Amino acid sequence: MDLIGKKEFDFIKKRRIAYIISAVIILVGLISIIFQGFNLGIDFAGGSLLQIKFDKSVSTSEVRNVLSEFNLSQSTIQNLSENEFVIRTEKIGSEQRKEILTAFKEKLTDFEVLREETVGPVIGEDLKKSAFYALLFAFIGIILYITMRFEFKFSIISILALFHDCLIVLGVFSLLQKEITISIVAAVMTVVGYSINNTIVILDRLRENMKFKTREPFENLINMSINQSLSRTINTTLTTIIPILTLYFFGGSILSDFALALFIGMVAGTYSSIFIASPLLLEWNKIFKIHQKGFRITGKNGKK
Amino acid sequence: MNWVKTLKVTSVFIVIFIAILLSFPLNEKINLGLDLQGGSHVILDCVDSPNAPVDNDAVSRVLEIIRNRIDQLGVSEPVIQRQGATRILVQLPGVEDPEAAVDLIGKTALLEFKNEGGETQLTGAHLINAKSSFDQFSRSVVSIEFDKIGAKEFGEATKSNVGKVLTIALDGKEISAPVVQEPILDGKAQITGKFTLESANHLAILLRAGSLPVKVEILENRSVGPTLGRDSISKGVKAGIVGLILILIFMIIYYKGFGLVADFALVVCMILIVGALAGLKATLTLPGIAGIILTIGMAVDANILIFERIKEELKLEKTFRASIDAGFSKAFRTIFDANVTTLIAAFALFYFGSGPIKGFAVTLSIGILASMFTAIIITKIVLEVVATKFSSKALL
Numbered sequence: 198m199d200l201i202g203k204k205e206f207d208f209i210k211k212r213r214i215a216y217i218i219s220a221v222i223i224l225v226g227l228i229s230i231i232f233q234g235f236n237l238g239i240d241f242a243g244g245s246l247l248q249i250k251f252d253k254s255v256s257t258s259e260v261r262n263v264l265s266e267f268n269l270s271q272s273t274i275q276n277l278s279e280n281e282f283v284i285r286t287e288k289i290g291s292e293q294r295k296e297i298l299t300a301f302k303e304k305l306t307d308f309e310v311l312r313e314e315t316v317g318p319v320i321g322e323d324l325k326k327s328a329f330y331a332l333l334f335a336f337i338g339i340i341l342y343i344t345m346r347f348e349f350k351f352s353i354i355s356i357l358a359l360f361h362d363c364l365i366v367l368g369v370f371s372l373l374q375k376e377i378t379i380s381i382v383a384a385v386m387t388v389v390g391y392s393i394n395n396t397i398v399i400l401d402r403l404r405e406n407m408k409f410k411t412r413e414p415f416e417n418l419i420n421m422s423i424n425q426s427l428s429r430t431i432n433t434t435l436t437t438i439i440p441i442l443t444l445y446f447f448g449g450s451i452l453s454d455f456a457l458a459l460f461i462g463m464v465a466g467t468y469s470s471i472f473i474a475s476p477l478l479l480e481w482n483k484i485f486k487i488h489q490k491g492f493r494i495t496g497k498n499g500k501k
Numbered sequence: 502m503n504w505v506k507t508l509k510v511t512s513v514f515i516v517i518f519i520a521i522l523l524s525f526p527l528n529e530k531i532n533l534g535l536d537l538q539g540g541s542h543v544i545l546d547c548v549d550s551p552n553a554p555v556d557n558d559a560v561s562r563v564l565e566i567i568r569n570r571i572d573q574l575g576v577s578e579p580v581i582q583r584q585g586a587t588r589i590l591v592q593l594p595g596v597e598d599p600e601a602a603v604d605l606i607g608k609t610a611l612l613e614f615k616n617e618g619g620e621t622q623l624t625g626a627h628l629i630n631a632k633s634s635f636d637q638f639s640r641s642v643v644s645i646e647f648d649k650i651g652a653k654e655f656g657e658a659t660k661s662n663v664g665k666v667l668t669i670a671l672d673g674k675e676i677s678a679p680v681v682q683e684p685i686l687d688g689k690a691q692i693t694g695k696f697t698l699e700s701a702n703h704l705a706i707l708l709r710a711g712s713l714p715v716k717v718e719i720l721e722n723r724s725v726g727p728t729l730g731r732d733s734i735s736k737g738v739k740a741g742i743v744g745l746i747l748i749l750i751f752m753i754i755y756y757k758g759f760g761l762v763a764d765f766a767l768v769v770c771m772i773l774i775v776g777a778l779a780g781l782k783a784t785l786t787l788p789g790i791a792g793i794i795l796t797i798g799m800a801v802d803a804n805i806l807i808f809e810r811i812k813e814e815l816k817l818e819k820t821f822r823a824s825i826d827a828g829f830s831k832a833f834r835t836i837f838d839a840n841v842t843t844l845i846a847a848f849a850l851f852y853f854g855s856g857p858i859k860g861f862a863v864t865l866s867i868g869i870l871a872s873m874f875t876a877i878i879i880t881k882i883v884l885e886v887v888a889t890k891f892s893s894k895a896l897l
Contacts, residue, residue, distance in 0.1 A: 248729065291604055291719070310600060311729035313722070320544065320721040331853035338845040346838060380788060383850055383858050387795070387865065390846030394839035398806070401835050429809040436751060436805065437798030440744030444794050447743055449736035451536075452791055459795070 208423050208476060209416045215472035219361060226368015235371050238378035239285060239314060241328070243321035245294070247284045248312035254279040255305050263300050267293065277450050281311075288315060328382045335386045339393060347400065350481055355396045358466075358474040362392045365465040366458055375454055384458035392466020395434070396474045399426045403475060415482065419475045427471070434467040506889075509882045517769055520776025530779035533594075534786030536857050537734050539727035540594040541603050544720045547587045553715045555587055562714050564589055567606055569710035574602060588720070599724030601703065607719050608672060610707035614658055615668045622658035622667070624712075627651025631708035633701035636691060641701035643692040645708060652688025660684040669694075671704070723856070737790035744797050745771070752801060756808055758896030762883050763804035766875040770800045773871040774864065783867070786860030796868025799843070803876030807832045811884075812897070821893040825884050829877070836876065840869050 208215075239246050257274050260282055264272050273285040289297070294313070301308060316324070339359070343352040366385055370377060403422040410418060438460060445456035524530050535542050547555045547563055564583055571579050571593065580592035596602045612625030630646040647655050658667065662681045669677045669692055677694040696704070725733075748767065752760035774793055778785060811828030819827065844866060851862035887896065 250728075291600075291607065294600075309726065309728060311726050311732075313600065313724045315719065315722040317718070317720045319546070327853040327855070331849045334853065335846040335849040338849065339842045342838075342841060342845060379854070379858050380861075383788065383854065383861055386846040386850055387843070390843035391799070391839075393842045394802070397838050397842075398835050401838075425813075429805055432755065432805050432809075433802040436748055436801045437795070439747045439751065440741075440794045440798045443740045443744035443747065444791055447736060447740035448791065448794075449733055451733065451787060452737070452740075455788070455791060 205420070205424050206427070207420055208472060209420055209479060212472065212476035212479075215468075215476065219469070219473055223361065223364050223368060226364060226372060229368060229371040233371060233374065235367075235377045236374045238376040238381075239316045239321075240379045241321050241325050241377065243288055243316050243318040245286050245289045245316075246312070246314040247282075247286070247294070247310065248277075249282055249284065249301070249308050250311055251280040251282075251301075251306050251308045253306045255282075257282070259305055260284065260301075263304050264297070266300060267297055269297075283450070288317060324379060328379060332382065332386060332389075335389055339389060343393070343397075347404075350478065351400050351404075354474050354477050354481065355393055355400065357477060358396050358469040359389055359393055361469045361473060362388055362462055362465040366462045369461050370458065375457070378454070380452075380455040381458050384455050384462065387459060388462025388466060391437070392462060392470070395426075395430050395467055395470035398430065399423055399470055399475055400478075402426050403478070416479060419479060423471055423475055430467060430471060434463060438463055506882075506886065510886065513769075513879055513882055517772055520772045520780075523776040524772070524779040527775070531775070532782060532784045533730075533734075534784045534789065534857060534860050535592060535594055535723070536725050536787045537730045537785065537790075538595050539599070539725050539730035540592065540596055541599040541722065541724040542856060543591045543593075543603055543606060543722045543724075544584070545589045545591065545607060545717045546720045547589070547715045548718050550716045555715050557586075559715045560587055560589070563717060566710050566713055567591065570605055570706055573706045573710065574605060576602070589717075595727070597727060599726060601699065603719070603722055603724060605703050605706065607717055608707060609713045609716060610710070611672055611712040612708060613670045613673075614655075615670060616658075616662055617665050617668075622662070623651070623654040625708055626712070627654065628708055628711075631705045633696075633698065633705045634691075636693060640693065641696040641698050643694075643696065643701050643704050643708070645690055645692060647688035649688075652686070655688055655690070656684055656686040659686075671707075676704075733787050734790075737787060737794070741790065741794045741797070744794050748797055748801060752804075756805075758887075758891070759804075759808045759811075762880060762887065762896075763801050763808070765883060766804055766880045767797065767800050769879055770868075770871045770875040771797070773875065774867050777867045777871065778864070781863075781867075783863045784860055785864070786857040788857045789860030789864040792861045792864030793868060795865065796872055799869065800872035800875065802839075803832070803836045803872060804880055806836055807876060807880060811893075815893050815897075821888045822885075824893065825881070825888060829881055833877065836873060840873055843869055 257276055260274055261270055261272070264270055264274075264284070264286070269286045269289075275283040277283060298310070340352065340356055343355050346352075347355070363385055366388060370381065399422055402425055403418060406413070406418045406422050410421075413421070441456050441459045441463065445453055445460065448456060545567075547560050549555050553559070560583065564581065567589065568581050571581060571591070574596075576593045576596055578594060580590065582590045584590050591606055593599070593602050612628070614622045614624075616622055627648050627650050628645055629648045629651075632644055634642055634644050636642045659681050663683060665681060666678050667681050668675055669679070677692050679693065692704070745767070749764045752763045752767075754760070756763060774796065777783075807828050810832045811824050814824035814827045815821070847862045847865040847869065851859055851866070854862055
């Protein structure tokens with residue numbers, strides 16, 4: 198069985214469409230990031246979170262009414278089921294929390310506190326710093342490794358693809374105003390580490406082909422390399438995405454956004470390694486006027 | 502089979518056997534993080550107040566007093582650590598009521614007796630004992646006992662306030678306002694407030710352990726109740742099992758005989774991950790479970806890479822044996838590179854992350870290493886053995 202069959206796709210010919218798609222997605226994401234920013238979770242912004250399960254079904258507005266008595270009507274209330282809620286408020290002290298819980302009990306019904314988190318501004322700043330350093334460290338580490346391992350040109354392209362993937366994840370999270378928590382940063386870093394895999398596989402193949410098929414024009418080599426790695430690229434992505442999806446659907450509320458970030462990142466990563474990374478090599482050669490063995494812009498190979 | 506092969510196969514089984522041995526019984530061998538077994542993670546900061554500046558000694562005493570309080574609460578394996586100059590990390594695994602526990606830790610617990618004019622007559626500094634008990638109406642009360650100096654001060658305070666209200670306040674909040682009937686000279690008294698058995702117990706613990714010399718502020722508190730912890734485990738395990746089964750099926754449908762080999766490698770990989778977690782005494786957190794689930798997908802990646810290469814080699818009409826060797830050697834570099842970059846990210850997460858996220862970094866790293874080991878060593882051995890019995894066509 199072969200999902201993709203023996204077809205040869207001309208990725209180079211269609212590369213501009215891919216550039217446009219990527220540019221639009223990234224641009225929309227960037228606009229959202231600039232104008233509405235990120236919805237920082239309490240990990241970074243500070244604040245309190247309460248996950249609570251009432252004994253009977255309770256409506257969001259009833260919960261909000263109780264909160265408004267404490268001047269907390271601006272809180273985010275997410276209902277996970279008809280009686281389970283995640284409430285995010287500004288930072289509240291233990292005395293005030295006790296009062297709120299008492300009010301819930303008196304005005305609504307009995308409940309169980311499933312989870313409670315309070316992060317003060319000092320810790321929020323600390324966490325922001327460590328998240329930043331972690332991202333920086335991962336980026337620099339991966340860039341160094343790729344640069345050591347590949348030709349300069351290849352590493353620049355992989356890194357561009359990497360930024361592409363990260364920007365898409367962050368853009369979508371800003372657009373949907375999904376909360377940015379430490380887990381999301383971890384997901385982005387995993388995407389950074391993992392999505393470069395597919396790019397590496399294709400570039401490795403290209404390098405091999407460049408060694409053995411010196412007569413082929415560069416466009417053809419790129420197409421050939423992508424096509425040769427296509428079934429493995431798609432299959433490895435599928436096998437990674439399947440567990441991520443089960444995590445999204447069965448893993449519970451705490452992990453669902455984490456799984457979503459991974460999912461978006463993996464899809465973006467696969468897309469960029471097929472449609473963006475290798476074609477960019479061609480642009481690189483054009484910009485720097487490198488005539489790869491047998492490479493011509495026009496002629497029989499340009500218009501196949 | 503020659504003896505080299507026999508040795509290889511035997512060592513594979515020994516490795517699997519050791520991993521299984523390390524991991525059973527699962528519930529005893531796997532350390533669960535606070536987010537899975539329930540519990541509290543609290544970071545406290547000692548803060549200056551006008552009449553109680555923070556110094557090294559004060560922080561040490563706070564640490565001591567908090568340790569006393571927690572000991573009396575009966576938490577098993579708590580973590581109480583000083584972090585930097587003024588911070589204290591407290592972790593309480595498995596507490597049934599995290600809310601109350603956190604409350605108990607952060608309280609200054611300054612007990613004061615005040616006269617009607619609001620002047621402090623004496624404090625709880627000279628208490629030698631406090632315990633919860635019941636009065637004649639079987640209400641929960643806290644019985645306290647002063648030392649010699651305290652008994653004298655308390656005697657004077659009661660003597661000068663006979664017939665008047667002597668307010669008992671904890672951290673400035675009134676808990677009881679009894680009218681003094683007669684002077685109490687033996688240094689023994691009962692505090693009658695609106696106590697439940699639990700709150701009386703907690704007050705007794707606070708008074709026994711003493712009040713904190715400086716104010717503490719809760720910088721961070723992450724508490725998970727036992728219900729959510731259990732729920733997270735069952736959901737995580739369910740997601741993992743469903744994911745695993747889907748991958749096992751996918752590999753068989755798509756890669757047939759090769760898929761079966763990959764499935765074997767995947768199951769071995771999972772056994773190794775659990776064995777390594779148990780062997781390293783690593784803590785499994787909820788993101789850690791996610792990390793394992795993620796490696797289910799990544800683990801077959803390497804196998805897919807190898808199989809695709811072998812298929813290509815077979816197309817060049819090489820023998821099965823030669824194709825296996827060529828496939829592995831060509832795929833190796835790619836597998837290695839691809840995993841190193843993920844390991845770099847995992848390492849950064851481990852180094853800069855905390856708590857649950859560290860757990861993710863740990864399982865991700867272990868998962869990557871285990872998957873490389875199974876793909877490069879175990880898959881190869883299995884294929885070599887298979888190649889002696891079957892033709893490549895039987896696998897495709």
